[in-house]
Amino acid sequence: MIIPKKSQDEGFGGRAVYRAVQTSRLYEQIVQQIEESIAKGALKEGDQLPAERDLAQQFGVSRTAVREAIKALREKGLVEAYSGRGTFITSATPRSIRQSLDRMMRGGGDAQGGTIQLVEVREILEPEIAALAAARADEGALKTMRDALAVMDQAKSNPDAFIEADLDFHLALAEAADNPLILSLIDSIVGVLREQRISIFMVEGGAERGQYHHKKILEAIEHRDAQGARAAMREHLRQVRDDSRGGSNQEVSDTPKQPA
Numbered sequence: 001m002i003i004p005k006k007s008q009d010e011g012f013g014g015r016a017v018y019r020a021v022q023t024s025r026l027y028e029q030i031v032q033q034i035e036e037s038i039a040k041g042a043l044k045e046g047d048q049l050p051a052e053r054d055l056a057q058q059f060g061v062s063r064t065a066v067r068e069a070i071k072a073l074r075e076k077g078l079v080e081a082y083s084g085r086g087t088f089i090t091s092a093t094p095r096s097i098r099q100s101l102d103r104m105m106r107g108g109g110d111a112q113g114g115t116i117q118l119v120e121v122r123e124i125l126e127p128e129i130a131a132l133a134a135a136r137a138d139e140g141a142l143k144t145m146r147d148a149l150a151v152m153d154q155a156k157s158n159p160d161a162f163i164e165a166d167l168d169f170h171l172a173l174a175e176a177a178d179n180p181l182i183l184s185l186i187d188s189i190v191g192v193l194r195e196q197r198i199s200i201f202m203v204e205g206g207a208e209r210g211q212y213h214h215k216k217i218l219e220a221i222e223h224r225d226a227q228g229a230r231a232a233m234r235e236h237l238r239q240v241r242d243d244s245r246g247g248s249n250q251e252v253s254d255t256p257k258q259p260a
């Protein structure tokens with residue numbers, strides 16, 4: 001970032017510009033490799049990066065280049081450095097997408113429109129996620145889904161517990177799809193989803209209707225029935241679309257409070 005600016009200041013001399021770009025590439029290549037490892041899931045949230053000296057050795061570069069790369073990764077919010085403990089991978093990618101989505105949802109001033117747009121995004125993503133989950137879910141993922149359903153059964157009169165378990169269920173499907181990019185996308189809209197689900201929960205019978213569909217989705221996944229899972233998720237989202245229409249109206253008319 002600093003270097004291209006410097007190159008500009010130096011004018012259009014080809015040699016100087018070329019050398020500057022090469023210098024900047026060194027640490028950018030390290031940044032890029034670490035970003036790729038995060039995207040592929042080889043580095044996960046909470047993983048510790050090796051010490052500066054070891055990284056320099058692995059990448060075959062100076063410690064200065066490593067330090068510069070770490071600084072860039074910190075600025076991007078991908079790592080967090082704790083003095084005395086080391087440098088750790090954060091989950092900043094979903095967080096920054098979530099913040100942009102939150103801003104878009106709130107900034108529009110059109111709650112109804114935003115809600116429908118969110119359902120549209122879910123209709124594009126989640127039926128295919130359910131189909132992938134049917135093909136790829138392992139025992140651990142199935143157990144997470146069953147547990148989430150059991151919590152929702154117990155929590156019909158406890159909105160917070162119900163909504164958290166609902167989110168867990170949908171996240172478990174995204175996790176079962178076994179694609180870290182899909183998981184990041186879903187993880188990033190979870191905060192927005194939470195608000196939408198609060199309005200659905202307020203609709204009479206919304207929770208029961210949701211559970212009916214959750215059970216059909218899980219059943220299809222347990223039978224490794226990708227088509228059935230896709231269809232069941234579509235129906236669930238149609239119900240979400242209908243119930244959030246009712247929920248938004250209700251919120252506008254008699255529940256002015258904005259959930260945190």
Ligand SMILES: [Zn+2]
Nearest residue numbers: 166170210214
């Ligand atoms: Zn649901």
